[in-house]
Amino acid sequence: MKEIRFHGRGGQGAVTAAELIAIAAFEDKKYSQAFPAFGVERRGAPVMAFTRIASEPIRIRSQIYEPDYVIVQDVTLLEVVDVASGLKPEGKIIINTDRDTKDLKLKTKADVVTIDATKIALEKLGRPIVNTTLLGAFCGATGEVSLESINKAILSRFSGSLGEKNLAAIKTAYEGVSR
Amino acid sequence: MKKVVEGSYAIADAVRCCSPDVISVYPITPQTHIVEHLSEFVANGELDCEYINVESEFSSLSSLIGASAAGARTYTSTTSQGLALMFEVLFNVSGMRLPIVMTTVNRALSAPLSIWNDQQDAMAARDAGWIQIYAENVQEAMDLTPQLYKISEDPKILTPSMACMDGFILTHVYEPVEFLDIEKVREFLPPFRPEDVLDPEDPKTFGAFADPSWFTEFKYLQYQAMERAKKKIAEASKEFEEVFGRGYGGLIDTYAMEDAEVALVAMGSVIGTIKEAIDGLRSEGVKVGLVKIRSYRPFPEEELKKALKDANVIVTIEKDLSMGYESALLTDLKGAFYNSPARMPIIGFAAGLGGRDIGVKQIRGIVERASKVKDAGIEAEFEIFDVKPECL
Structure with a gap:
């Protein structure tokens, strides 16, 4: 089983991103589970969401404390939340930032992957909504879900030109971090 | 068709497949998405029913009394x-023997205000004369819906029922579910044709x-009907399995109980996490098993006594408190064994109150504590688990 934890701010679509990975993993013939860290919704406040992916049906219902992967939508969260908490040493953390990895001073042995998702989202979507762009980065950096399935999941949620724009953002991010 | 959807959507779709004549609901977190999806189905013409907009839960259930008495599903x-506001009406429904089906999304009761999950709400309504069945996952909550209509509407039962599902944990999770086929549901669940209806003629x-x-x-007579429901719940589960291929056991289900020395007893979504913990503990040689309670009312006394008779120690893990005397399931379980030849220590933990997360680590902690009871005796019969001294 692979466990993913999303860190974002209320309104940035962390929950949607977690759901889209679950839908994509299911497209890849795997079992999946996505859920928010249930809270009282407040725009801008730190939020979390979780996704599990497995080859067997998923029974566990607790939050994720030792993730294989962490996705950080907003680099300013590093000042207020221990985003790398419990991250497995062999795991990866993907951070939306234009800063250098060494400037982030993260306390983790895991791989740190940085991507300027805000820039990509502004270019491709015209809005600084980074949740889908980061899915492309996750896909490229980890290979846990296929790009094809991520695209399918996106199109199931966003139709028409909005869907196409999201696919373009995902592709750019995917290529930007591919191993 | 299998799809990854939100739990609330799955429930709304299961309700649609049961073809209710009248729906009357009032939104409240974390049940709101169920209401939203149902109203969408009605607005889109996907569900042909009378959808009553009401100003409170008291009215939602009261309006269904009239509808159900007139012969509507x-x-x-x-x-x-919301359930607390319905309290008076709950007894009216069961006393009038109206087979209303309700999805009870389990959430803590104020004060202090908490929108998060525990099972205090349904537990507080334990004696209201409603059948209460607790679901482990979204699929079970979904599959319960037609089963409950079948049970409640049986002329020998005529008792309302609740499908209890943990708020947020099951209502807001996205996971794969097999959708119900409306034709198959019709085959499983005949139309509601009560003998006694309100009729001006x-x-x-x-x-x-x-x-x-x-x-x-x-x-x-109400008490007798609830007793008869035990058999009917098991039958409905079996018939559902025959039609849909998914079975859940009867009033209870068991996991790794064959040679279990420590037997955990729980209900609701924590069951999945407990199973995960048991697999880990079993691989380390710890003889621990689980009895999952599906039907809390009627209480499966005989089934529990049979399933638990060889355990060295029984441990309840439940998300409710009875202020002044432990937690409800613990009391019930001890009562079930009192006049039985099998008399083992029974201890209980109230856990997961107001949304406090229960993980594998917590379950392991409980099992470790329970394992000591056999040799060291009972240290505490009941405990509120995971209390932080620094917050007191």
Whole structure:
């Protein structure tokens, strides 16, 4: 089983991103589970969401404390939340930032992957909504879900030109971090 | 068709497949998405039913009394404070023997205000005369919906029922579910055709005044119907499995109980996490098993006694408190064994209150504590688990 934890701010679509990975993993013939860290919704406040992916049906219902992967939508969260908490040493953390990895001073042995998702989202979507762009980065950096399935999941949620724009953002991010 | 959807959507779709004639619901977190999806189905013409907009939960359930007594198949859903507001009406429904089906989304009761999951709301309504069945996952909550109509509407039962599902944990999770086929549901669940209905051509009275010479007999008959429901719940589960290929056991289900020395007893979504913990503990040689309670009312006394008779120690893990005397399931379970030849220590933990997360680590902690009881005796019969001294 692979466990993913999303860190974002209320309104940035962390929950949607977690759901889209679950839908994509299911497209890849795997079992999946996505859920928010249930809270009282407040725009801008730190939020979390979780996704599990497995080859067997998923029974566990607790939050994720030792993730294989962490996705950080907003680099300013590093000042207020221990985003790398419990991250497995062999795991990866993907951070939306234009800063250098060494400037982030993260306390983790895991791989740190940085991507300027805000820039990509502004270019491709015209809005600084980074949740889908980061899915492309996750896909490229980890290979846990296929790009094809991520695209399918996106199109199931966003139709028409909005869907196409999201696919373009995902592709750019995917290529930007591919191993 | 199998798809990854939100739990609330799955429930709404299961309700749609049961073809209710009247739905009357009032939104409240974390049940709101169920209401939203149902109203969408009705607005889109995907579900042909009378959808009543009401101003409170008291009205939602009260309006269904009229509809159900007139012979309609009815549905509602609520949680927490909403269920508390329905309290008076719950007894009216069961006393009038109306087979209303409700999805009870489990959430803590105020104060302090908490929108998060525990099972205090349904537990507080334990004695209201409703069948209560707790779901482990979204699929089970979904599959329960047609089963409950089948159970409640049986002329020998005529008792309302609740499908209890943990708020947020199951209502807001996205996971794969097999959707119900409406044709198969129709095959499984015949139309509701009650013998006694409100009809101007043939006037009858429901829920009328009963003086002391009658009241006991009304309650006696209600009690008998609830007893009969035990058999019916098991039958409905079996028939559902025959049609849909998914079975859940009867009133209870068991996991790794064959040689279990420590037996955990729980209900609801924590069951999945407990199973995960048991697999880990079993691989380390710890003989631990689980009895999952599906039906809390009627209480599966005989089934529990049979499933648990060889355990060295029984441990309840439940998300409710009875202020002044431990937690409800623990009390019930001890009662079940009191006149039985098998007498092992029974201890209990109240855990997961107001949304406190229960993980594998917590379950392991509970099992470790329980394992010591056999040699060291009972240290504490009941405990509120995971209390932070620094917050007191």
